[in-house]
Amino acid sequence: MQRRHLVHLATAAALAGVALPAFAQGAAANFPNKPIKLQIAFPAGGPTDITMRQLADNAGKILGQPVVIENKPGAAGTLPAQQLQTSPADGYTLAQIPLGVFRLPYTTKINWDPVKDISYVINVTGYAFGIAVPADSPFRTWNDFVTYAKANPGQLSYGSTGTLTSPHLTTELIAQQLGIKLNHIPYKGSADLSQAIMGGHIMAMADSTGFAPLVAAGKVRVLNTWGEKRLEKFPEVPTLKELGINVVQNSPFGIGAPRGTPPEIVAKLHDAFKKAMDDPSYVQALARYDMVPIYMNSAQYTKFAQETFATEKALVEKLGLAKAN
Structure with a gap:
């Protein structure tokens, strides 16, 4: 009886081993048969929202189903990634994964792992960052900014797109290197941040180039940018490295799915978004x-997640922002 029972178990296990891939392949063959939700970590109207809407529109045409954007701002851009932890692993819920996701376990108590508990689909772009001030600001140059900050510790206010976002942490890293203390004011995204600087609520803004339209309108002036080289749009603006600050930040981000999403569905999503990236409109x-x-690609993005998880720990600890055990 015992041997017969073991034979039945072995047969069932073998059948299950065959059925799982067949099921996954069937699910992928029919995928998608309804709209896909793509959650964005920042509010409507900012550069992330505008560019990702174009990408989603392109991908939806390729997949044959709409890719619908949902804005989930707040919590340093980590709400979409957190939403994946309670979403079905069927490919119909996707999330933008900003760099802040990899800092989360070091600053907040969570019960999930940013590397192991997300299926990384594809990285799509990164940001061009900088610090800007109102056009009528007395800070004509970055040196003016630093000189004032040194003479008035904690008095120079700057806004960012949220606490523990790349604009916030990078500005604090810059301040640490220069020995200055700034007053950080967090906002939910570029649109809110732009309104704040236009309303005179802050003296400077650290942001992606969501401030570009304000520059074009003559309302703000850029003091520095954070890439390896000067931006084509602002060729007269020096990089941090040119100013003697050894910092480069472009904060790559991409798209993730819930852990356990069938590889065939991840591959189908990857291929569609890759084609969508290549469209001139994007x-x-x-x-x-x-x-x-x-x-x-999915494998490269997964490796990037693993490496970034380690480097972000070092940054958070260097700035003294790690949570207490």
């Missing part, structure tokens, strides 16, 4: 904000 949308395509 490249043009990125160019409005001096952003460029930064492509990583």
Whole structure:
């Protein structure tokens, strides 16, 4: 009886081993048969929202179903990634994964792992960052900014797109290197941040080039940018490295799915979004904000997540922002 029972178990296990891939392949063959939800970590109207809407529109045409954007701002851009932890692993819920996701376990108590508990689909782009001030600001140059900050510790207010976002942490890293203390005011995204600086609520803004339209309108002035080289749109503005600050930040981001999403569905999503990235309409949308395509396939993006998880820990600890045990 015992041997017969073991034979039945072995047969069932073998059948299950065959059935699972067949099921996954069947699910992929029919995928998608309804709209896909793509959650964005920042509010409507900013550079992330505008560029990702174009990408989603392109991908929806390729997949044959709409890719619908949902804005989930707040919590340093980590709400979409957190939403994946309670979403079905069927490919119909996707999330933008900003760099802040990899800092989360070091600053907040969570019960999930940013590397292991997300299926990384594709990296699509990164940001062009900088610090800008109102056009009528007395800070004509970055040196003016630093000189005032040194003479008035904690008095120079700057806004960012949220606490523990790349604009916030990078500005604090810059301040640490220069020995200055700034007053950080967090906002939910570029649109809110732009309104704040236009309303005179802050003295400076650290942001992606969501401030580009304000520069074009003559309302703000850029003091520095954070890439390896000067931005084409602001050729007269020095990089941090040119100013003697050894910092480069472009904060790559991409798209993730819930852990356990069938590989065939991940592959189908990857292929559609890769084709969507190559469409000139997406490249043009990125160019409005001096952003460029930064492509990583699923395997490369997973490796990037692993490496970034380690480097972000070092940054959080260096700035003294790690949570207490």
